[in-house]
Amino acid sequence: MNPIIRFQNVTKRFGALTVLDNFNFEVQRGEKVTLIGPSGSGKSTVLRILMTLEPFQDGLLETDGISYHEPNGRGPFKASEKHLHKIRCNVGMVFQSFNxxxxxxxxxxxxxxxxxxxxxxxxxxxxxxxxxxxxxxxxxxxxxxxxxxxxxxxxxxxxxxxxxxxPRVLLFDEPTSALDPQLVGEVLGVIRDLASEHDLTMLLVTHEMRFAREVSDRVCFFDKGRIVEQGEPERFFSNPQQPRTREFLSSILGEQEPIRESISCAR
Amino acid sequence: MTWTQYLAPLLKGAQVTVMISLASITFGVILAFAAGIARMSSNRFVSGLAFVYIALFRGTPLLVQLFWFYYALPLIGISFDPITTGIMTLSLLTGAFGAEVVRGALLAVPNTQLEAARALNFSKRYTLWHISMPQAIIEMMPPFGNLAIQNLKDTALVSLISIADLTFQAQSMRNITLDSATVYTLTLVGYFIIALCLMLIVRFIEMKLRRGPAFPRGAHT
The missing domain is CATH 1.20.1580.10 (ABC transporter ATPase  like domain)
Incomplete structure (x- = not known):
């Protein structure tokens, strides 16, 4: 079966800064993928490009068989509003600041x-x-x-x-980052319910590692515009292969886990 | 002649002033929306046209504009009566300043709102009228209030193209009676009362728009 999302050698620059560098990435229909990584690593940019909120400079991208290049369009990366409309029919997005x-x-x-x-x-x-x-x-x-x-x-x-x-594809861009800690649970609960739907493809950028482990079929670790390591969550979190991944996980889990435990003790 | 005898002609002039002011504010606001939105168009020709209009009318004195429309335009065969000329010129001036108000308020709508609209696949037209405009229009009210009062005061200049407005009547009363102090004091009071009414009307519209939980003051989430 064809993947529902396919990035092929996509490059995205903001001025002199290259955010995505020859980026390759595929997502299967119905797959739940979590994107993690330090800020500025390009994970939110992936979602924003998919939602057509950002153009990209090089490479190929398609969702559900529709290319982001308009056939017979006004040259590459300048799709008409009509074509963008067609792409967006398949994609939905949930923003960090709700909007x-x-x-x-x-x-x-x-x-x-x-x-x-x-x-x-x-x-x-x-x-x-x-x-x-x-x-x-x-x-x-x-x-x-x-x-x-x-x-x-x-x-x-x-x-x-x-x-x-x-939407066939639903994008979550740090959906709980702007929330007070006691409100995070109710939002994650709703996303968890959605994750049980077979047909819906979900891409989730988050810093909630425990949640990522629980709901996703695959976790991708981003660093400097590339996916450094990816895999099925159990293996990814228990046995990360790359030193960069280990470093990131220990820094973020080192912060998160003890806090969570102290909360549960207080209860 | 006592000051009460001045009132009848001054009131007659005030009526003309109010009529010219209200008409040119109305047309001016329509022009302001048209030009302000055109300025934001991705079509170069449309936004260029709006830019030229705004620049011309903001960059030249109203008095000279009035004289140009009243004395120069007839020379190339286009002429209007004084009232039409006055309303037209004032509308164009108010529209030019108002266009920048409309554009500024539209630009002040947070970009996140436009992104949400794109993510929901709203058309550009729909986003403008149903997402941006309802949020922007509230921000336009205070500067529109300023423009309305500015417009009222600018109407005094139409007396110079022989329109019998409040200022014109005051001038002729003074020429007859030479009682400058009384005549001009009454005229000032007259303008002030009209301005006060304008302020209250704009304020009332703003309060109406701001009422309710949709727009807690200043909050954009």
Whole structure:
């Protein structure tokens, strides 16, 4: 079976800085992949390129068989809005800072895109949105505005909003990094439920190592615009091969684990 | 003549001033949105056209603009009556300054909002009108309030193309009575009262827009 995401020798530069360097990466349909690595290693850029929020300078990329180069387009890397629209039909994204629309109620945040983009009937979109909000545990908040919700609740609305567009690929860009520690759990809970869906392909950038181990089929460690090491989570975390991976894991786990344990002791 | 006898002609002039001001603010705001949005267009020709318009009208004195439309334009066969000329010129001036207000407020919408809109596959047009504009319009209100008052005060210049506005009436009263102190004091009070009304109207619109939980002051998340 063809991979749903395929990066072939993709290079991405911001000015003189090369963020992705001849990057190769494939994701199978339904696979749950976690991207980890130090900040600036290019993992968020991978998601942003997939979402068409960033152009890239060289290489080939396709999602679900659709190339990011427009056939007969205005030259490479200058796809028309129409072509980008087609690509985005398959991809959804959840942002670190939620990015809900502050002037719309929770329900409208979820309903708006299916009605405006997918041309769904409003009643149908609303009943689906209500269902999605129930799934993320927020059916009682549908008439609230984002400013009236906690960060964790806002992020759960953002997940429902992305799901309402029925993406084949869902991207999570550090979905819990902007949250107070006590709110992280509720968001991870929702993502964990989603991970049990077979058809949905998920790419997750996170610093929650324990969670990555639990939900993903594969963990990829990024450093300096390349995947240094990847593998099935049990093996990856228990027996990392590369020195750079070991260094990163010990620095981040060294910080995380004792804190978690002290919390559970306090309880 | 006592000061109460000045009131009738001054009020007549005030009516003309209010009419010209309200009309040119209305057209000016429409022009401001058109030019401000055009400025942000990815189409070079459209944004270039808007740039030239904004630069021309911001960069030249209103008085000279008025004279140009009133005295110079008829020489190439296009002429309007004084009121139309006054409203047109003031609209174009207010529109040019307002365009920068619209553009600035649209640019102030956080980029994260536009990224979320892209991720949801909204079209550019939809994003402008349903995501950016509702958030930007609130930020436009204070500077639009300034422009409205500036516009009102600028209407005084139309007296120089023979429109019988508040300033024009004041001038003729003074020429008859030579009672400068009373006439000009009443005129100032007249302008101030109209300005106060304008401020209250803009403030009222802003309060209406800001009310409710959607926009807690200053918060953009």
């Amino acid at each position: 809900l629309f502050p002037h719309m109620t929770v329900l409208r945040n979820v309903v708006e895109a299916p009605v405006a983009v997918l041309k769904m009937k409003r009643e149908e979109a609303e009943s689906r949105a209500t269902e999605l909000l129930r799934m993320v545990g927020l059916s009682d908040k549908k008439d609230h505005f984002p400013s009236q919700l906690s960060g964790g609740q806002q992020q759960r609305v953002a997940i429902a909003r992305a799901l309402a567009m029925r």
